Each structure stands twice: as C-alpha cells, then as structure tokens.
Amino acid sequence: MRALVTGGTGFLGRAIIRRLLERGDGVRSFSRGAHADLEMLGVECVRGDVADADAVSHAVEHCDVVFHAAARVGGWGPRQEFARTNVAGTENVIAACRRRAVSRLVFTSTPSVVHPGRDIEGANESLPYAKHFTAAYPATKAEAERLVIAANDAALATVALRPHLIWGPGDTQLIPRLLERARSGRLRLVEGGHKLIDATWIDDAAEAHVLAADALRPEAACAGRAYFIAQNDPTPARDLVNGVLAAAGLPPVTASVPSRVAWLAGALAELLWSLGRRSDEPPLTRFAAEQLATAHWYDLSAARRDLGYAPSISTAEGLRRLRVHFEAEAANDRT
Numbered sequence: 001m002r003a004l005v006t007g008g009t010g011f012l013g014r015a016i017i018r019r020l021l022e023r024g025d026g027v028r029s030f031s032r033g034a035h036a037d038l039e040m041l042g043v044e045c046v047r048g049d050v051a052d053a054d055a056v057s058h059a060v061e062h063c064d065v066v067f068h069a070a071a072r073v074g075g076w077g078p079r080q081e082f083a084r085t086n087v088a089g090t091e092n093v094i095a096a097c098r099r100r101a102v103s104r105l106v107f108t109s110t111p112s113v114v115h116p117g118r119d120i121e122g123a124n125e126s127l128p129y130a131k132h133f134t135a136a137y138p139a140t141k142a143e144a145e146r147l148v149i150a151a152n153d154a155a156l157a158t159v160a161l162r163p164h165l166i167w168g169p170g171d172t173q174l175i176p177r178l179l180e181r182a183r184s185g186r187l188r189l190v191e192g193g194h195k196l197i198d199a200t201w202i203d204d205a206a207e208a209h210v211l212a213a214d215a216l217r218p219e220a221a222c223a224g225r226a227y228f229i230a231q232n233d234p235t236p237a238r239d240l241v242n243g244v245l246a247a248a249g250l251p252p253v254t255a256s257v258p259s260r261v262a263w264l265a266g267a268l269a270e271l272l273w274s275l276g277r278r279s280d281e282p283p284l285t286r287f288a289a290e291q292l293a294t295a296h297w298y299d300l301s302a303a304r305r306d307l308g309y310a311p312s313i314s315t316a317e318g319l320r321r322l323r324v325h326f327e328a329e330a331a332n333d334r335t
Contacts, residue, residue: 001065007108011171016209016210027043029043056089060093060096060102066105071086072137076285077136090107098155104156106158107161108163109160111162114130115296120297122298123299125226157224159226163205163208167322178245188262189255193292196234203312227303227307230311
C-alpha cells in the first residue's frame with residue numbers, strides 16, 4: 001500500500017515508517033523537520049505543517065492510508081498553539097482524506113483523553129472522556145479524537161489508537177526529560193512511586209498502527225472506535241523510573257513527595273511561568289503531577305480482538321534493550 005505518515009520525523013512516526021518499509025510498503029513522510037535520513041531509506045519526503053490545509057492536501061494525494069501521528073505534545077503552553085496543530089491539523093487531515101479519496105485514517109491519540117486525575121486500573125474503552133483537563137495537550141487531543149471517530153463512514157474508515165507512554169531508544173520526550181531531571185537533582189517520586197503504570201515499547205506502538213491499518217475498512221469492527229495500546233505489564237512507577245536511570249548508568253531516585261504537594265508545586269510553577277510570560281515548560285505541571293500520582297493501566301482485550309495486537313516486549317526486556325542502546329552510545333562517544 002501507499003502510506004502517508006504525518007509527523008514522520010518524530011519518534012513514533014519514524015517507527016511506523018520503519019515498520020512499513022520492512023513490509024515493502026511505499027511511504028511518504030510529512031513533517032516540518034528535515035528528512036535527509038528518511039530519504040536515504042527510500043521514503044518520499046514532503047515538508048509542511050498540518051495546520052496548512054493546502055500542504056496537507058498535497059501530501060495526501062495518491063495515498064491509500066494516512067497515519068496521522070503529528071501532534072504538539074507537552075504539559076504546558078497556550079491552548080491556541082496546541083489547538084492549531086492537534087485540532088485544526090486533524091481537521092485538515094480528515095478534509096484532505098475526503099478530497100483525495102483516501103479510504104483509511106489511523107489516528108494517534110492518547111489515554112490522557114480519558115484521565116480524570118485519579119487512578120485508572122484495568123479499565124477498557126467504555127471510559128468516558130474526562131470532563132476537565134489540567135493541560136491543553138489532553139484537552140485538544142480529546143477534541144481531535146472525537147473528530148476522527150465522528151468522521152468514520154462508508155467512504156472514510158477511521159480508527160484512533162491510544163498508546164500509553166511510548167518509550168525506547170530514540171525517544172525524544174519521556175526518557176530525555178527523565179534523565180535531565182535526574183542529572184540536575186530535580187527528580188522526585190510521588191507517593192513513593194508505588195502506583196502501577198503501563199507503558200508501550202516503541203516497536204509495539206508502531207506495530208499496533210500497522211495492524212490497525214490492515215484491519216481498517218468501513219464494515220470492520222475497529223472502524224469508528226478507539227483502542228488502548230500498551231505492554232500489558234503494569235509496573236510500579238518507581239521501578240520503571242529507576243530502571244531507566246540504571247540503564248543510563250545513573251543512581252536510583254529515592255526522594256518522594258506527597259501527591260498534594262506535587263500538584264500544588266505544579267500549580268505554583270505554572271503561575272510563575274504565566275506571570276513571567278515564559279514559553280519554556282515549567283519543571284513541574286499539574287498535568288505531570290497527576291500522571292505521577294495516579295495508577296494508569298488498561299484492559300487491552302479490544303485491541304487484541306479487533307486488531308490482532310499482542311505486545312511483544314516486557315518492561316524488563318525493554319530496560320535491557322535500553323541499557324544496550326546507552327552503552328553503544330557511550331562507546332561511540334568515546335571513539
């Protein structure tokens with residue numbers, strides 16, 4: 001098939017592209033960043049912004065399926081900036097699919113669209129959207145997911161995937177932030193880090209997207225639905241955090257703060273950043289505090305049944321692979 005991947009230079013976008021190339025599919029990447037390494041792999045690369053409707057329409061032309069992975073992420077920033085990419089960008093992708101007669105759209109969402117700020121343990125997709133959000137990212141992703149689900153019809157089959165905490169070598173978000181805060185001495189556990197969380201190994205996240213595309217058609221069980229994606233390996237937050245630190249050769253974090261203190265610290269940091277009109281992200285936000293203080297792991301039965309999804313990497317194996325990656329990076333730096 002001929003596939004377009006929006007956000008093709010991102011962590012997940014690159015993984016989806018690699019998986020498609022392995023299968024022999026034709027791939028076009030669309031993103032704002034440079035594509036030189038992707039071009040060397042034989043990927044057709046188009047630079048542009050998903051907020052530009054004409055650019056999106058051009059990128060979608062002659063494609064059979066669109067993987068819409070482009071997004072603005074983070075726990076801080078003006079809502080209009082998130083809405084420009086996450087909402088308006090998604091509207092443009094849907095409109096372009098219709099204009100160019102693309103019949104399949106796989107959208108990358110997030111479990112944060114249903115996170116109410118309290119524990120979620122083994123829940124399935126019957127969870128309603130959260131009524132209140134402490135950051136623009138989950139709020140705008142929820143709005144975008146609704147648009148994608150509502151767009152499903154006989155001409156355009158759509159599906160939304162909610163991979164949870166994507167991680168692995170090449171991660172540009174979760175792991176780098178974790179390591180930076182650990183090295184600066186600013187990393188803390190919340191409530192001892194005892195809450196269980198599930199994450200998603202990068203290759204499993206990419207495989208889930210390809211499986212969804214293969215299963216997707218107007219009459220398919222997955223059409224017009226959203227699915228949780230993860231490793232099916234709930235782990236105490238402290239074990240995952242300290243496992244990543246150990247893989248990078250850093251000592252474990254043991255300091256912990258109560259959840260209420262973390263939330264208030266995040267609120268204060270947001271206030272100070274607002275007053276200072278700062279564009280960088282605060283060291284802690286309410287959104288991050290809620291994520292650190294609560295359990296979040298999900299029932300993956302629907303993804304198994306409708307998509308054939310079966311996670312292949314456990315947390316322990318992921319940490320082993322991450323250690324090998326860091327050791328190889330260190331060896332390269334020495335040479």
